[in-house]
Amino acid sequence: MTQIFHPSFNTISKVTIFGAVFFLGGGLWLTAEVNRSGYVTNEGVVREQPVHFSHKHHVQGLGIDCRYCHTSVEVSSSAGMPSTKTCMTCHSLVWTNAELLELVRDSYRTDDSIEWTRVHDLPDYAYFDHSIHVKKGVGCTTCHGQVDGMPLMWQENSLQMEWCLECHREPELFVRPREHVFDMDWQPAEEQAALGARLVEEYDIQSLTNCSTCHR
Amino acid sequence: MTDRAPTVDPGPAPGASPAGEEFIAPGHSLESVTDKISHLVLTRRTPRGWWIGFAISFLLAMLLVPSVGVLLAKGTGVWGLNVPVGWAFAIINFVWWIGIGHAGTLISAILLLLRQEWRTSINRFAEAMTLFAVTCAGLYPLLHMGRPWLFYWLLPYPNTMGTWPQFRSPLVWDVFAVTTYATVSALFWYVGLIPDFATLRDRAKSLPFKRVYGILALGWRGAARHWDRYETAYLLLAGLATPLVVSVHTVVSFDFAAGIVPGWHATIFPPYFVAGAIFAGFAMVLTLAIPLRQFYDLGDFITRRHLENMGKVLLATGLIVAYGYAMEFFFGWYSGSEYEHSMLSNRLSGPYRNYFFALMVCNVLAPQLLWIKRCRTHMGWLFLVAMFVNVGMWLERFVIVVVSLSRDFLPSSWDLYEPTKWDWGLYVGTIGLFLTLIFLFIRFLPVISIFEMRTLAPQSSEGNGDEADEAADREGGAS
Numbered sequence: 001m002t003q004i005f006h007p008s009f010n011t012i013s014k015v016t017i018f019g020a021v022f023f024l025g026g027g028l029w030l031t032a033e034v035n036r037s038g039y040v041t042n043e044g045v046v047r048e049q050p051v052h053f054s055h056k057h058h059v060q061g062l063g064i065d066c067r068y069c070h071t072s073v074e075v076s077s078s079a080g081m082p083s084t085k086t087c088m089t090c091h092s093l094v095w096t097n098a099e100l101l102e103l104v105r106d107s108y109r110t111d112d113s114i115e116w117t118r119v120h121d122l123p124d125y126a127y128f129d130h131s132i133h134v135k136k137g138v139g140c141t142t143c144h145g146q147v148d149g150m151p152l153m154w155q156e157n158s159l160q161m162e163w164c165l166e167c168h169r170e171p172e173l174f175v176r177p178r179e180h181v182f183d184m185d186w187q188p189a190e191e192q193a194a195l196g197a198r199l200v201e202e203y204d205i206q207s208l209t210n211c212s213t214c215h216r
Numbered sequence: 217m218t219d220r221a222p223t224v225d226p227g228p229a230p231g232a233s234p235a236g237e238e239f240i241a242p243g244h245s246l247e248s249v250t251d252k253i254s255h256l257v258l259t260r261r262t263p264r265g266w267w268i269g270f271a272i273s274f275l276l277a278m279l280l281v282p283s284v285g286v287l288l289a290k291g292t293g294v295w296g297l298n299v300p301v302g303w304a305f306a307i308i309n310f311v312w313w314i315g316i317g318h319a320g321t322l323i324s325a326i327l328l329l330l331r332q333e334w335r336t337s338i339n340r341f342a343e344a345m346t347l348f349a350v351t352c353a354g355l356y357p358l359l360h361m362g363r364p365w366l367f368y369w370l371l372p373y374p375n376t377m378g379t380w381p382q383f384r385s386p387l388v389w390d391v392f393a394v395t396t397y398a399t400v401s402a403l404f405w406y407v408g409l410i411p412d413f414a415t416l417r418d419r420a421k422s423l424p425f426k427r428v429y430g431i432l433a434l435g436w437r438g439a440a441r442h443w444d445r446y447e448t449a450y451l452l453l454a455g456l457a458t459p460l461v462v463s464v465h466t467v468v469s470f471d472f473a474a475g476i477v478p479g480w481h482a483t484i485f486p487p488y489f490v491a492g493a494i495f496a497g498f499a500m501v502l503t504l505a506i507p508l509r510q511f512y513d514l515g516d517f518i519t520r521r522h523l524e525n526m527g528k529v530l531l532a533t534g535l536i537v538a539y540g541y542a543m544e545f546f547f548g549w550y551s552g553s554e555y556e557h558s559m560l561s562n563r564l565s566g567p568y569r570n571y572f573f574a575l576m577v578c579n580v581l582a583p584q585l586l587w588i589k590r591c592r593t594h595m596g597w598l599f600l601v602a603m604f605v606n607v608g609m610w611l612e613r614f615v616i617v618v619v620s621l622s623r624d625f626l627p628s629s630w631d632l633y634e635p636t637k638w639d640w641g642l643y644v645g646t647i648g649l650f651l652t653l654i655f656l657f658i659r660f661l662p663v664i665s666i667f668e669m670r671t672l673a674p675q676s677s678e679g680n681g682d683e684a685d686e687a688a689d690r691e692g693g694a695s
Binding site: 004005010013032035036158160161162163164165166 | 374375376377378379417423426427430431434435
C-alpha cells in the first residue's frame with residue numbers, strides 16, 4: 001500500500017494539535033487586551049479639535065475654575081459645554097486678533113456653534129448625572145485626571161463599566177470632602193480609608209450597584 | 217490491522233449466550249460486516265432515495281435563512297411571544313431538541329457501562345442524532361437573545377463590564393449543562409469513530425478520501441497499544457457522559473421549577489423531565505432507525521430484537537411520564553392553592569385544552585400499544601407510535617410553557633399566545649437542518665460502528681471457521 005501521508009505529517013499534526021492550545025489561549029488573551037486598550041476605549045488618546053483649546057493654559061496657567069465654563073456641573077446631569085459667548089467674555093479683550101481664535105470669532109459673528117469633538121462620550125444606555133457625583137464628593141480629577149496638565153484634552157480613564165464599578169463598589173476609596181471637589185491638586189490629609197469611611201457616613205453615600213442605577 | 221477486535225474486558229464469550237444471536241443475523245463474518253457497512257459510505261453511486269431525501273431536508277433547512285434573517289433584522293418582535301407569554305417556541309423547541317438528544321447519550325454511555333450488547337448497532341447514529349439535536353437546540357436560546365453575537369456574555373470571563381453571570385439563575389446553569397453536553401457528546405462520538413475512520417481510510421479508493429479519513433483517523437494503526445488506550449478513553453468518556461444523561465435535563469427542568477409560576481413550581485420536574493427526555497429520544501431513534509433499516513437493508517444488524525428493546529424502553533419511560541402527569545394533577549390539587557387549582561382547570565378546559573387532550577393521546581394512550589408484542593416488533597406500528605411520541609413531547613412542552621404563562625397571577629395581564637409564521641419557519645427550519653445533517657452523516661460516515669459490529673460477528677458465524685473462533689477468544693463484552 002502506498003503511503004498517503006509524508007512522514008513529516010507526524011510532526012505537523014503533533015505541532016498543530018499541541019500548538020492549537022497556545023494559539024487559542026493567546027488569541028483570547030490578545031482579545032481581552034485589545035478590548036481594554038486605547039484603540040477601543042480612546043483612553044489616553046488626544047482628540048483633534050477644531051480649535052486648539054488648552055486646559056493646561058487656562059486652568060494651570062490662568063487659574064480659571066472648572067465651573068466658569070462647565071456651568072451646569074453642580075445642578076445637571078451634563079457638565080455643560082461653554083457657548084462661544086463664554087469664550088468671548090475674555091477673548092473680546094485678549095488675543096483679539098490671534099489667528100488661532102479665528103474660528104471662535106467666526107462662530108460669535110455667525111451664531112453657529114463650534115463643533116467640538118466630544119472626548120467623554122458615555123453610551124446612551126448608561127444614565128449618568130454629574131450633579132449627584134459632585135454632591136457626594138467625587139472630585140473632577142478622580143474621573144477626568146489632571147486636566148490642568150492637558151494641553152489638548154484626552155480621556156484619562158477607560159469609561160468601561162468595570163471602571164465605573166470600581167468606585168460604585170467601594171466609594172470610600174475615592175471620595176473627598178465636598179469643598180475640594182474642584183481642587184486640581186487635592187491629596188487626602190489623612191489615610192484615605194479613614195477619611196472615605198467617614199465621608200461615606202456623613203454624605204450618606206450608598207454603594208449603588210443595581211443594574212437599573214445606570215441602565216434605566 | 218484494523219480487523220483486530222478490542223482486547224480488554226474479558227467477559228463471557230458472546231457466542232455462549234444464545235439470546236445474543238438475535239442481535240445480528242446469522243451468517244456474518246468479520247469481513248462481511250465490514251464490507252456491508254463501509255460500502256454504504258464508500259460506494260460511488262449515491263442512491264436516488266438519498267438525493268430525494270437530502271433535497272427535501274435541505275430545502276426545509278433553507279427556511280432558516282429567511283427565519284433567522286428577518287429575526288435578526290427586526291428583532292424578536294417578529295415572533296408571537298410577548299408579555300405574559302415571554303417564553304414560547306424559543307424554549308419549547310429548545311427543550312424538545314435537547315430531550316431528543318438524551319437517548320443517544322443513554323445508549324452510548326449507560327448501556328455501554330451496563331454491557332448491553334444490543335446497543336452496538338444503534339449507538340453510532342443515536343450519538344449522531346444527539347449531536348445534531350443539540351445543535352438545533354442551541355440555536356433557540358442564542359436566537360432568543362436577539363443579539364446572538366453577544367452570546368459570550370453568558371460565560372463567566374473577566375469582562376470589561378466588571379460583572380459575572382447571575383450564578384443563582386438556572387438559565388446560567390443551562391449554559392454550562394448544554395455546553396458540557398455538546399462537548400462530551402461530540403468527543404464521545406468522535407473517539408468512537410476513530411477506528412472506523414481508519415477502516416474507511418484503508419478501504420477508500422480515491423486519494424482525497426483516503427487523506428480526509430486518514431486525518432480524521434489520527435494515525436490509527438490498530439496496534440494493541442492503540443486499542444488499550446482507546447478502550448480506556450472510551451470508558452472514561454462513558455463515565456463522564458453518564459451523569460449528563462440525568463443532569464442536563466434536570467437543569468433544563470430547573471428553568472421552570474425554580475420559577476413560581478403555577479404549573480412550573482413542582483418538585484417532580486427533574487425526574488419527570490429526564491424520563492420525558494429519554495422517552496422523546498428513543499422515539500426519535502426509532503423514527504430514524506426504521507427508515508434507515510428499510511432503505512439500506514440493514515435488517516441483519518438492526519434486528520427486530522433491537523426494535524423490540526427500544527419499544528420496551530419507550531413503553532417504560534412513557535409510563536413514568538404518564539405518572540408525572542398524574543402527579544402534576546395530584547400535587548396541584550393537594551396543594552390547596554387556588555392558583556394551582558385554576559391552572560389545572562385551565563389545562564383541562566381553558567383555551568388550550570385541545571393541546572392538552574392531544575398530548576394525552578400522544579404520550580399516554582399511544583404508547584400503550586407497545587404492551588402487545590406484535591406492535592413492538594412490527595415496523596409500521598413502532599414507527600407510528602414513535603411519531604405520536606415525537607408530537608406528544610412537543611405538545612407537553614407547549615402545555616407546560618404556554619398554558620402556565622398565559623394565565624398567571626394577574627388576570628389583568630392574561631393573554632393568549634399565537635405563533636407567527638416566523639416561529640413556524642424557524643421550527644421547521646431546524647427540523648430540516650437536523651435531517652440534512654443526518655443525511656450527510658449517512659452518506660459520509662459509517663452509520664453503524666463497524667469495529668463493534670465485528671465483535672458480534674463470531675456469534676453470527678459461530679463454528680464457521682478459525683477466524684471467528686479466534687476473534688471470540690480475544691473478544692469480551694460488546695465494548
